[in-house]
Amino acid sequence: MQSLCLKPPNISPPAETIASNQDLLTPVLLCIPARSLLRFKCVCKNWFALIFNPKFCDIHTSKNPYPNVSAFFFHTAIHDFYFISIPNNENQSGSLLKPPRIIEHPPRIKILQSCNGLLLCCSLREITNTSSTPRRYFVLNPTTNKCSAITNSPYATKSTSILGVALAFDPSKSLHYKVLCIRCIAGSVISFQIDIYSSETRNWTLRESTFLRPFHIDFSHGVYFNGAINWISRTSRVLHYNIDEESHGMVSRPPSYNVFRKREYRYFGESRGHLHLIEIYRPCVTQFDVMEMGRDC
Incomplete structure (x- = not known):
């Protein structure tokens, strides 16, 4: 069955030519936001096939990384x-x-x-x-x-337990993502097992790292920023692990941090290339600070 595009009665000949020519249509659709593309897929079967073509999706993602x-x-x-x-x-x-x-x-x-x-x-x-x-x-x-x-990591054993799992995806660098799983080793407070899953290879790799676990680090809430997974503690100290370099480090508390004031973080996340921390002051929950970490940590 031949696929025919729906054409409004007042469409101009140049527009009709572009709409029916994939070579001319592709550069135009690559400039369209993803939300609009999902509506445009209903125009006809040809547009649907083009918009959901894996190669087109990869190019569109690389052109619109953020x-x-x-x-x-x-x-x-x-x-x-x-x-x-x-x-x-x-x-x-x-x-x-x-x-x-x-x-x-x-x-x-x-x-x-x-x-x-x-x-x-x-x-x-x-x-x-x-x-x-x-x-x-x-x-x-x-x-x-x-x-x-x-898939389950083949490196999971009875002597290890999962502390947290985190996602790393930067479409400006690669269209593939990685999933990091950090495990504690029974009987040790400084040795950690890190398994990394790659969507490109669909396999796990085993990395071992040794570092002293900071007090009250929340490994269940990892944030990907600047090439590293970041975890925060109750005292607003940040531990980061760089996936590509296989290195880790600690970030000092915010300059305004005061250990004598009852504070707690309510939000720790990344948005459009920036890492933000929002803290409140107990008992007044309407007073809060919004802080941003520089890319130099």
């Missing part, structure tokens, strides 16, 4: 997730939507991290009287509703 924030995702009490769509301009209003279910099994998932348009998720353990279901990890692309399951 798109504008499009939505905020959040959980509900039943462990489902919704998102609030952010409008393109001030005259529009955001909308509360529930995305299509991407993962059918297991149906209950938790968002662990957002990294440059991808979401790192894990399944929630199903505990029964006899056993519990092992936790599984996924990488979701909410724009395309595509999901990739992360």
